Every structure is written in C-alpha cells, then in structure tokens.
Amino acid sequence: MDIVVLVKQVPDTESLVQIADDGVSIKTQDIKWIMNPYDELAVEEALQIKEAQGGTVTILTLGPEKAVETIRTALAMGADQGIHICDPAAEGSDALAAAKLLAAALKDLPYDLIIAGHRAVDEDNYQVAAAVAEFMGIPQISMVNKVVVSDGKITCHRTIEGGTVVVENSLPALFTTQRGLNEPRYASLPGIMKAKKKPVDVKTVADLGVDGGSVGAANRKVKIKAFNLPPERQAVRMIQGEAAADKAAELLKILHEEIKII
Amino acid sequence: MAQGVFAITEQRDGELRKVSFEAVSEGRRVADGLGADLTAVVLGSGIEGLAEELKKYGPDKILVADDAALADYTTDAYTNVLAELIQSSDPAVIITGASAQGKDLSGRLAARLDAGLAMDCVEIKLDNGNLTYTRPMFGGKIVAKVEIEGSPQIVAIRPNVMDIVENSKEPAIEKPAVQVGDLKTKIIEMKMETGDKPELTEADIIVSGGRGTGGDYAAVEELANELGAAVGASRSAVDEGWRPHSDQVGQTGKTVSPNLYVACGISGAIQHLAGMSTSKYIVAINKDEEAPIFSKADFGIAGDLFEVLPAIIAEVKKLK
Ligand SMILES: Cc1cc2nc3c(=O)[nH]c(=O)nc-3n(C[C@H](O)[C@H](O)[C@H](O)COP(=O)(O)OP(=O)(O)OC[C@H]3O[C@@H](n4cnc5c(N)ncnc54)[C@H](O)[C@@H]3O)c2cc1C
Ligand SMILES: Nc1ncnc2c1ncn2[C@@H]1O[C@H](COP(=O)(O)O)[C@@H](O)[C@H]1O
Numbered sequence: 001m002d003i004v005v006l007v008k009q010v011p012d013t014e015s016l017v018q019i020a021d022d023g024v025s026i027k028t029q030d031i032k033w034i035m036n037p038y039d040e041l042a043v044e045e046a047l048q049i050k051e052a053q054g055g056t057v058t059i060l061t062l063g064p065e066k067a068v069e070t071i072r073t074a075l076a077m078g079a080d081q082g083i084h085i086c087d088p089a090a091e092g093s094d095a096l097a098a099a100k101l102l103a104a105a106l107k108d109l110p111y112d113l114i115i116a117g118h119r120a121v122d123e124d125n126y127q128v129a130a131a132v133a134e135f136m137g138i139p140q141i142s143m144v145n146k147v148v149v150s151d152g153k154i155t156c157h158r159t160i161e162g163g164t165v166v167v168e169n170s171l172p173a174l175f176t177t178q179r180g181l182n183e184p185r186y187a188s189l190p191g192i193m194k195a196k197k198k199p200v201d202v203k204t205v206a207d208l209g210v211d212g213g214s215v216g217a218a219n220r221k222v223k224i225k226a227f228n229l230p231p232e233r234q235a236v237r238m239i240q241g242e243a244a245a246d247k248a249a250e251l252l253k254i255l256h257e258e259i260k261i262i
Numbered sequence: 263m264a265q266g267v268f269a270i271t272e273q274r275d276g277e278l279r280k281v282s283f284e285a286v287s288e289g290r291r292v293a294d295g296l297g298a299d300l301t302a303v304v305l306g307s308g309i310e311g312l313a314e315e316l317k318k319y320g321p322d323k324i325l326v327a328d329d330a331a332l333a334d335y336t337t338d339a340y341t342n343v344l345a346e347l348i349q350s351s352d353p354a355v356i357i358t359g360a361s362a363q364g365k366d367l368s369g370r371l372a373a374r375l376d377a378g379l380a381m382d383c384v385e386i387k388l389d390n391g392n393l394t395y396t397r398p399m400f401g402g403k404i405v406a407k408v409e410i411e412g413s414p415q416i417v418a419i420r421p422n423v424m425d426i427v428e429n430s431k432e433p434a435i436e437k438p439a440v441q442v443g444d445l446k447t448k449i450i451e452m453k454m455e456t457g458d459k460p461e462l463t464e465a466d467i468i469v470s471g472g473r474g475t476g477g478d479y480a481a482v483e484e485l486a487n488e489l490g491a492a493v494g495a496s497r498s499a500v501d502e503g504w505r506p507h508s509d510q511v512g513q514t515g516k517t518v519s520p521n522l523y524v525a526c527g528i529s530g531a532i533q534h535l536a537g538m539s540t541s542k543y544i545v546a547i548n549k550d551e552e553a554p555i556f557s558k559a560d561f562g563i564a565g566d567l568f569e570v571l572p573a574i575i576a577e578v579k580k581l582k
Binding site for chain 1: 334336337362366368370373374380382394399400405408409411450451453454463500510514515532533536542556557560563578580
C-alpha cells in the first residue's frame, strides 16, 4: 500500500498571532512552527496502515523552506520520504491554488491512498483535501475517526452532526482525519537520526508544470482585504453574592430578565 | 454574465436542517442587495414537501433535485448534480452551510467549478454590489475580510450565526431532471444518536464541562436538560475519557456559536476559546477567579461548580 500524506506546517496553536504591517498577513518572526495537529493524525494513521500491510509513506508539503522541518518530523515518526514543493512563486497561494500544486506533484507519484487533515489551523480553510481529491478524480471521505483498508477497498467512519456514517469506497481514495482516529506517536531519537538520511525531493512550480500565473499571493481568487483582531467582549461582570444560591439567583435574573436568553 | 444567488439547503431523513433556513434567509438578503433572484436548492429523495417549508424564507425559485441516489448525502452524487444545476443557471453567488456536509461539498464543488470559496463565514457584507466575507482564521485569533474574484463565489456560512428571517413568497418550484452520474461511494450504515438532544453546532444553549468536573457530569447534564441545551466538553475531559470526542469544543473539536455558552470548570485555554468565542453570551463558572476564561466571558461566577450548578438548576426550575 503506497500512501501519501498531505502535511502542512502551521503556527503553534499557543502562538500569539499578530497582524503584520501590511494588514493582510501575520508577523512570522516570533512564531513557533509545528505540524498541523490534524496532519499528525494523518501521519500516524499512514504509519499504522504501513506497519500492518507494508508499503511506503510519502510526505507531501507545500510551504516555505522552513517547512522542511515538519517533513523531517514526519520522517522521524517513520515516514519513508518527503516531497517539498518550495518556491517563492507559490507562497501565499489560496486553498484552490495550493490544491492544484499538490495535485500536480501527486500525478508523478504512485499511490493507493492519500490522507490529509480535516483542516489546517492557520487559514482554517477546510478545503485543500477535497480539492486535491477532485483534481485527482478520486473519492474523498471527510472527518474520519475509524478506517479499515483491505482488498482494494476502504471503509471509513465519517463523523457528522449527531452521529457517524460508515461509507465504503474503492481505492485509490483520499480521507481526512478527525480527533479520535488515533494517538499520534512522538518521534524517537533513533527515528530523528534516521530521518536525516531519508530523501526529501524539492520541487518548484515549474518542475510541476504548473502555470506560475495561477498560483501565489498575487493570483488568489480569495483575496484577503484585511486582517483584524476579533472584537473584544465587554469586561466580564462577576456575579457577587454570599452563597451559591444568591449568585445563581442573580445570574438567572440577568439571563432571564435582562438579556432574555432563557 | 453570472447573476443570481443560489442557497443550497441541507436535509437529513427528509427534514431540513436549521442551517438551511440560515442559508436561504442570508441568500434573500444578499439577493436583495444585488437586485438579483434567489434560488433555493433542495436535494433528496421524495422531498417535494420541503419546498413548501422553504417558501417562508423568500426564495424566488426553488429547485427540487429528487432522486433515490440523493436520499443521503454523498460527495459524488451531490457534487455531480449541483455542478450541473449551477452550470446551467450560472449564479454569481452560492451560499451553503459550513456544516459537516457543507464543508465536504463546498470544497469539492469549488474545485470542480474552479471557483473561489470563503469557508465558515460569520458575516456577509454588501457594499455597492460588492460582497465581502468575514471569516475567523487562526482559531479565531484573526478575523479576516476576504473578497472573491470571478464567479461563482461560494460562501459557506458558520451554522447558528446568521439570522433566520421569514419573508413569504410564492416561488416557482421546478423539478429538473438530474444526472447523479457515476457513483463511487457506498453508504454502509448511518449510526445516529437517538433522543431529542440538540446537536452541539446547532444548539441555542450549550453547557460545557472541563477538567474541573472531575468526571462528574451529573450537574452539567441536569442543567443542560433543564435548559434544552447540548452538553459540550473541553479536550481534557475528552482525553480523560469522560466524554466522547463528538462533545469536544475547540480548535481540534467543534466550532460552536450558541446564544449562550456556559463553561463549567474550564480554564479557557486558547484552543478551547478557538471553538466557542463567537458564542453570543458566555457564562463562566470556575473556582479560580484568575482563570483565563473570565477574561473572555460576559458573566462570571467564581465558585465551586458542585455548589453553583445545583443552585442554578434550582433557579431554572423556579422559572417553570
Ligand atoms: C494542538 C492542541 C489542540 C488543542 N485543542 C483543544 C480543543 O479543541 N479543545 C480544548 O478544550 N482544548 C484543546 N487543547 C487543550 C488545551 O490547551 C487545554 O489543555 C484544555 O482546554 C484544558 O481543559 P480544561 O479547561 O478542562 O482543564 P484545565 O485547564 O485543567 O482547567 C480546569 C479548570 O477547572 C477549574 N476547576 C477545578 N475544580 C473546579 C470546581 N470544583 N469548580 C469550578 N471550577 C473548578 C480550575 O480552576 C481550572 O480553571 C488543545 C491543545 C493543543 C496543544
Ligand atoms: N500547503 C500544504 N501542504 C501540504 N498539505 C496541505 C497544505 N495545505 C493544506 N494541506 C492539507 O489539507 C488539509 C486541510 O487544509 P485546509 O484546507 O487548508 O484547512 C491539511 O490538514 C493538509 O493535510
């Protein structure tokens, strides 16, 4: 089973995110970069399938030079090789253009299965995986928390509001991860040493045969006009009172009579 | 030239989901702003009745795509049918819900149509016929204003945020012949929770419990029951095995926007806030008056949840 995992490097969720001077991007200098949490689940699942059934796990990343750190992390977890689409011309691509680039790289790769995250916690687009599946002409199964792969078929438990749908597809297919799928492993020290020797192939936009005029910040279909900080809530009103019952009565008075929400 | 607005609705088991009414109401507002027509689209099997229900929200036209293969959502059947309907009507704007279905569908549809997509929007602004979409990014630490170039523009709206507005019309109801195409996905089973508890992403009120519950959710659940609310949880509570993953609110869980979010024994970590900061009102109950959740809440009670919750439950009961 040959598996490709789409992995993105994103700001650590703990990071303080500040708006850059241009007003449409974030300041990157103080940010710690990590593997997108949903993609960790994707790498882990790929490794488990490989351990059970054999095959290869390839990590595919589109991102700036430092994104190779995240590829190395995945290799240290146990993936076999990396492909890094790294080209200033691709920077700032929107989700659709990113998917075009990833799909172009996938065309040259043998694969039975593609695993991606449900969302990348930077732009929160929830879109790249579905678009990649469309460009590859394969089915996508979103928000999966259980997978069985056998006999050229994949059965996924897809989480939806209020329940789960079990769906079956034939391979090749793409699915996206949801928490509950697995517990991602940490890279071991020997894993980290080995990762240094694993191949990472770097590709430019031109290498992929993609028209430079359709990718990158200048060619976004979804144009960012402004970044703002979220509106501040008014300062909290702490409910005073002697006993819990007094506080509860006061809270209910507010919720029921003042803001009429219950 | 592309014109008109499409609102794609969502049904399950022949019942329209709430986000459908939000999409059609918002569609009406956008269409009025653009001086264009609104078409509501409903897909399913044996669903004529649903068109009646949608009339209330003011579409000029309702397209009913009725086919046995559309009974339950699958990416391939829904994308095939919608892509064809969209290509033949050429709308300028397509609105759908950013629900589990809407996220799956809109990403695929955008790629098929080579269209820009603004996902999980909390506001659509109209300015001289120009549309600007507001969407949280970086787990809500940033609120971006985006515009989409070209057409159609696809916008998926965050459930529970936009107003449902009644605006009765006598729309034309059409039942186009649909081609579901070559289907690859086979639904084996739908395992749905039973009971009439509201779903987290659709609930008006959520009572959420964190590590501070110590795993005892009795009071959280009782308050939720009294209020007709859904129960949510922090990731710590899920990691402890106290609650299922489907209850998790936050950056790696669900994004919720209820009218009222009651956080009990939750410290207010940034990843938790990412999932609930667009709630209309937030009440925090925490025994640590320095807990970060208080800086994001509207109303706070510093106290032990095992004393405060029973007192609140008693007060709620008095209202009945
Ligand atoms: C990549 C990543 C993703 C994450 N995603 C999520 C996510 O999606 N959702 C999420 O919730 N977290 C997420 N987290 C975890 C997050 O950082 C916090 O660890 C978590 O939210 C803490 O949960 P908590 O508030 O229940 O527990 P704690 O932080 O331990 O807080 C417990 C609180 O309960 C209070 N308390 C204790 N006893 C009582 C009592 N008797 N009465 C009243 N108050 C009491 C305490 O004062 C404390 O404030 C993520 C973390 C990472 C690194
Ligand atoms: N630049 C990228 N490189 C590799 N994979 C990506 C990239 N962007 C998105 N993905 C994949 O698509 C998923 C969804 O991302 P998004 O649509 O941006 O929320 C991520 O979890 C990744 O698996």
